[in-house]
Amino acid sequence: MKIIHCADLHLGSKMTSKLNITLAHKRRDEILKNFDRLAQYAKLNKVNIILIAGDLLDTDTTTLTTTDYILNVMREYPDIIFMYLCGNHDNNSALKSNKNLPANLKCFFADWYSYECGQDIVITGKEGALNSNDYKNLKLNPNKFNIVTLHGQEFVGQKQDGEIINLKMLANKNIDYLALGHIHSYKQEKLDDRGIYAYSGCLEGRGFDECGQKGFILLDIQNKKLSTKFVPFMQREFVEINLDITGLNTFHEILQNALQKTSDINSNNIVRLNLCGTYNIDTDKSLTLLQHELENKFFYVDIKDKSSLFIDPQSYINDVSLIGQFIKEVLNSNLEQSVKDDIITTGIKILKEAK
DSSP states (O other): OOEEEEOOBBOOOOOTSSSSSSHHHHHHHHHHHHHHHHHHHEEEEEEEEEEESOOSSSSOOOOHHHHHHHHHHHOTTTTTTTEEEEESTTTTTTTTTSOOOOOTTEEESSSSSEETTTTTTEEEOSSOOOOHHHHHHHOOOOSEEEEEEEESOOOSSSSSSOOOOOGGTTSSSSEEEEESOSSSOOOEESSSSEEEEEEESSOOSTTSSSSSEEEEEEEEEEEEEEEEEEEOOSSSOOEEEEEOOOOSSSSSHHHHHHHHHHTTSSTTTTEEEEEEEOOOTTOOOOOOHHHHHHTSSSSEEEOOOOOOOOOGGGGTOOOOOOHHHHHHHHSSSSHHHHHHHHHHHHHHHHHTTOO
């Protein structure tokens, strides 16, 4: 039997926090249509079950258009079982309230609920936060291949908010594979001597806090033996790179280094270029022009200037010029360093033009 373990699709996400309206709408539609791509992949690769470990939807108030699209995709693939566990974003899922759910959609609930999948495989899940009794009440047949699905953050021994999963309390419970959602990066590790646990990560990145490859985990279970494979499936990857502009004094030098730094990045991707290092007073960064030169090379480019102005205070100790006095006054102020940099840079340009 083949099973896709995915999570955190966040379908219906507005995507307007980073992108303009036009690109946000395009990106939102891409993420939604990726659900159909997932079902197509499952059909072509003879996958029996798509197991969704929470946050299929971005909010409880997802539009009817979005929920109808999802349900219609499920109906178009009647041979594939879609198992849906609500997460913290869709815990009052608008999808479940639909009166005409497809027969191949199987849902989980606030209490432990199990589905028999053939003679040997059982998939069990529970929505919402776990309490001590929930861990005790999880009873699994040791003679079955047991998959358990939950949505929440791995407990690491510190104070944490939200839905927490204590892996130690799930150890030695006859779990062969623990399918988790909530963390948007892929992770797979040993649970106990019998089983493993895994976060599939999200199917598509939605911001620069979700850089790198995104996708799902493909499970292949034969005679109770499990093999897993992470399958990258994102249509666009968020990529963040740093460009040290120390020693680059002209816009042409900065542009050429930026082009070289980004030359290996796929043009479909969403890129953030961080300018770092130091620059001197005469450095021409021209951020608006740099944005213009790069924005047509990728789906979207975001430029962040994290560089700092290099000034040697010692060189102005004996400088009695207006510029020298100005720089010393600013350097001796209580302003944040980034504000000092901006004031000095702007002030120097004004004072030089006034000469």
